[in-house]
Amino acid sequence: MLTPFLIGAGSGLSLIVAIGAQNAFVLRQGIGRTHVLPVVLICGLTDALLEFAGVAGIGFVVARAPLVLDVVLWGGAVFLVGYAATAARRAMRPSALVAGPGEPVSLRRTVLACLAITFLNPHVYLDTMVLMGSIGNAQGDPGRWWFVAGGALASIAWFFALGYGARVLTPLFAKPGAWRVLDAVVALVMLVIAARLLHDFFTG
Template sequence: MFLPFLVGMGSGLSLIVAIGAQNAFVLRQGIRREHVLPVVLICGLTDALLETLGVVGIGYVVERAPVVLEIVRWGGVAFLLWYAWTAARRAMKPEVLVAGEGGTSSLKRTILACLAITYLNPHVYLDTMVLMGSIGNAQGDPARWWFVAGGALASIAWFFLLGYGARALTRFFATPRSWQILDGVVAVVMLVIAARLVFGGVGV
């Protein structure tokens, strides 16, 4: 069953290893060395959960629940616009952005932001539950569970690598100018994703 496991890992990585709201958030937390463990656990375990739900058939239901996805879609747009604004505002005040100094967020606020970025993106349901669920179920029994294991491991490993690997960039982000650039990029990423949700919808 090693092949379905590898297929699961490859499929999972192909969906998450890209510039997006979630990855940008994890990267920023990792560079700041701020609440990294809960953030990477939320992101990694959420992917594992959604992939499992997709394989057991919940993805089929989600795919046919356009009203629910529309609610999530517009909630995601609102949150992404707010987050883009906060990132842009931070970029305009770089003196408080040096890694490890000022501007820290509480654990509760960080977790809430991470949950919002993770669950208010309808594409996480379409990609992780519907697409991964479809590919996984195509493997048949019991191979589909090896597929889920591979996808889950890929997600968890990726977010841990991103969150804790970002610490290697701490020295580079020791200046306000570097944080200006990062938060400017984060703001643009959030705006682009929000625009895609508005104009591109959530169709598979």
């Protein structure tokens, strides 16, 4: 069952290895070494759970629930714009840094932000539950479960690598100016994704 496993791993990586809200958030937490373990666990295990749900058939229901996805879309767009505004404020005011090295940040606040970024994005459901579910179910039994195993392992490995690998960049971010650049990029990424969500709504 190596082939379905590799297909799952390749498909999963192709969907998550890209600049997005979730990856930008994990990268920033990793560079700041702030609650990295809970963040990467939330992101990795959520992907794994949603991929399992998609292969189990829930993706079929999600694909036919446009109203639910629309609600998530608007909630996600509002949250991303707000997060972008916060990142932009940090970029313009170095004293407003929230997740710089050595600065205390509430675990609760970090977890809530991570959950919001993870679940308030309809593309998460479409990618993991609908798309991965469709590809996985095409593998038949028991291949589809090996597919899920491959996709889940790839997601977890990616977020751990991103979160803990980001610390090699810590020396680069010893100066506030580097954090300002990072926050400006994060703000731009969040705004672009929010605009994409709204574009999909009005053109879809």
